[in-house]
Amino acid sequence: MSEETAGRRGRGRRPAAEVRAAVLAAAGRILLQDGMQAVTFDRVAMEAGSSKTTLYKWWPSPGVLAAEAYFAQSRRALEFPATGDLRADLITQLRAFVRWLREEGAEKPVSELLGAAQMDASLAQAWSESYALPRRELARERLRLALRQGQLREDADLDIIVDQLWGACYHRLLVLRVPFDESLVERLVDQALYGSAPHGGGSS
Incomplete structure (x- = not known):
């Protein structure tokens, strides 16, 4: 069963696009409120309802995540x-x-x-x-x-x-x-x- 199907049924993992959007939104909020040093994988994962493993898979560092989150927030x-x-x-x-x-x-x-x-x-x-x-x-x-x-x-x-x-x-x-x-x-x-x-x- 795909992640998308699991997301529709309310079980299992959320679709990757939904998780990524939630992570970027959380990182953007943290960045604008508290600055770059506050954008840690621990805090972002907690606020986005994601796992640190997912963040490490998609971004090599919190700084790189912060840069992408900034663009998403500024758009x-x-x-x-x-x-x-x-x-x-x-x-x-x-x-x-x-x-x-x-x-x-x-x-x-x-x-x-x-x-x-x-x-x-x-x-x-x-x-x-x-x-x-x-x-x-x-x-x-x-x-x-x-x-x-x-x-x-x-x-x-x-x-x-x-x-x-x-x-x-x-x-x-x-x-x-x-x-x-x-x-x-x-x-x-x-x-x-x-x-x-x-x-x-x-x-x-």
């Missing part, structure tokens, strides 16, 4: 709109990102995850594959749509735009360690879209 908060107005959509998404960091509990775990990733190759890979690259691709998809609609120059460098917008937030959070809030967002977006050149052309 709903950081959906990317596509209303047809690129500037408005970028402002909406970047404001949500800043709120996620500064007001909704993600600032501490992000700092901890990225700090730990400097010394842990498996965590660095998990962060890149589970969060950073998928998030970057979502932004690139929105910018590619704007490019097709003629809202960006044909030679616009989409990766540089992404770096300017989200990279500025990470720079202030992790390198400069200075306060920032949603008031930064419109200035970042306008700088990325319109640059610093005088209106109407280049140098005289």
Whole structure:
């Protein structure tokens, strides 16, 4: 009898997808509430109603689990709109990102995850594959749509735009360690879209 059948009958093991979702949800809650050090296999297994053996089978370390859980938690908060107005959509998404960091509990775990990733190759890979690259691709998809609609120059460098917008937030959070809030967002977006050149052309 399959795990799925056993789950439907209320006996035996739950389907693997259900267990994985419960584990990620539990790990995400713990990460945002108490930080990365609190994400242990013991605690996550207890709160998810799973076994530590299952966690060891799916994740090589609690840090790797925390990275994937972070992406799962952030997905709903950081959906990317596509209303047809690129500037408005970028402002909406970047404001949500800043709120996620500064007001909704993600600032501490992000700092901890990225700090730990400097010394842990498996965590660095998990962060890149589970969060950073998928998030970057979502932004690139929105910018590619704007490019097709003629809202960006044909030679616009989409990766540089992404770096300017989200990279500025990470720079202030992790390198400069200075306060920032949603008031930064419109200035970042306008700088990325319109640059610093005088209106109407280049140098005289």
